[in-house]
Amino acid sequence: xxxxxxxxxxxxxxxxxxxxxxxxxxxxxxxxxxxxxxxxxxxxxxxxxxxxxxxxxxxxxxxxxxxxxxxxxxxxxxxxxxxxxxxxxxxxxxxxxxxxxxxxxxxxxxxxxxxxxxxxxxxxxxxxxxxxxxxxxxxxxxxxxxxxxxxxxxxxxxxxxxxxxxxxxxxxxxxxxxxxxxxx
Amino acid sequence: xxxxxxxxxxxxxxxxxxxxxxxxxxxxxxxxxxxxxxxxxxxxxxxxxxxxxxxxxxxxxxxxxxxxxxxxxxxxxxxxxxxxxxxxxxxxxxxxxxxxxxxxxxxxxxxxxxxxxxxxxxxxxxxxxxxxxxxxxxxxxxxxxxxxxxxxxxxxxxxxxxxxxxxxxxxxxxxxxxxxxxxx
DNA sequence: TTCCGCATGTAATGGGTTACATGATTAG
DNA sequence: CTAATCATGTAACCCATTACATGCGGAA
Numbered sequence: 001x002x003x004x005x006x007x008x009x010x011x012x013x014x015x016x017x018x019x020x021x022x023x024x025x026x027x028x029x030x031x032x033x034x035x036x037x038x039x040x041x042x043x044x045x046x047x048x049x050x051x052x053x054x055x056x057x058x059x060x061x062x063x064x065x066x067x068x069x070x071x072x073x074x075x076x077x078x079x080x081x082x083x084x085x086x087x088x089x090x091x092x093x094x095x096x097x098x099x100x101x102x103x104x105x106x107x108x109x110x111x112x113x114x115x116x117x118x119x120x121x122x123x124x125x126x127x128x129x130x131x132x133x134x135x136x137x138x139x140x141x142x143x144x145x146x147x148x149x150x151x152x153x154x155x156x157x158x159x160x161x162x163x164x165x166x167x168x169x170x171x172x173x174x175x176x177x178x179x180x181x182x183x184x
Numbered sequence: 185x186x187x188x189x190x191x192x193x194x195x196x197x198x199x200x201x202x203x204x205x206x207x208x209x210x211x212x213x214x215x216x217x218x219x220x221x222x223x224x225x226x227x228x229x230x231x232x233x234x235x236x237x238x239x240x241x242x243x244x245x246x247x248x249x250x251x252x253x254x255x256x257x258x259x260x261x262x263x264x265x266x267x268x269x270x271x272x273x274x275x276x277x278x279x280x281x282x283x284x285x286x287x288x289x290x291x292x293x294x295x296x297x298x299x300x301x302x303x304x305x306x307x308x309x310x311x312x313x314x315x316x317x318x319x320x321x322x323x324x325x326x327x328x329x330x331x332x333x334x335x336x337x338x339x340x341x342x343x344x345x346x347x348x349x350x351x352x353x354x355x356x357x358x359x360x361x362x363x364x365x366x367x368x
Numbered sequence: 369t370t371c372c373g374c375a376t377g378t379a380a381t382g383g384g385t386t387a388c389a390t391g392a393t394t395a396g
Numbered sequence: 397c398t399a400a401t402c403a404t405g406t407a408a409c410c411c412a413t414t415a416c417a418t419g420c421g422g423a424a
Contacts, residue, residue: 098193
């Protein structure tokens, strides 16, 4: 139930139509919280119905520009502060559990593939960082924090995948002695 | 559509009933791919209908023990090799984008809270690693790889969160010189 | 005037969560 | 006998994805 909060968040700075918000999603939050057109329009109507946003201008072509209400701002803050740990699924990691149904060589290749995917994503984020399209306020400031998270995540993934490939390819299926561990 | 693959994967080593599989889920895959009871039974029937698994024994209380078919094993391997990049949502990161709707002090606290959550999860994984409940084949071998991923991920998260807290609090006029004392 | 971009929506389908329902077997 | 555990399922609801449907307005 976080699409609604993403929408509320985007409406903090500027008001905008569903159309605007969808574009904003695609350019700013796409990596973190993708959303489809259908979903956005539906949710906007629901938010409107609940009084968390409201139409501030009606323009051409049936355009409805929404703005945040006081209740909406309150709800956004509530969501930020409340910490609820939701279980997160990771398909890529799930695959790791079943690696051994593949011949060793294929398993190694799969892990190295993951390493390359991670490296490519890392490169993509570096490119994004260097475009300088860091326009307006909130998203630019906090977007940098999120970007840094992404950079660290992808680096970690790449290193881990290479390490794991080494483990699998080492020829010793059982009795994995610790290779590279963190400070614990 | 990966619940099915998780089930297929668990049936590679041992056959088992829905009941068994649910328990296995909770003890081995819970961190990576949680599943509910309803879901498992439904999916098993679907898999049976599609010929990817089949009933090998019928026991007491209507117990149906499933085993993998050749088609099921093939499907599992297909899924492992095929790489499809699905967008992944991260609610925690989404929150970061909207941090600035909170007063600075609260934002810093939120980030430090994330750091502690990450540290706690890291500790949980360390404990899991040291229990020695690493029973049978596949899950134990590859589970260690997944575990290592988890350890690195949580370390990374903690470090990042502390760094981010520093960034947010950097220009603070208010005294944020507090250490990591958090009531949680 | 024709096409592109703006702008909003509905319908079908799939996956996930929660809650409810039911009954058999075994251990104490 | 009773309670816990084993064991399977259904129903309602929510969120997300894909595809389809519709129409206005401006620019070439």
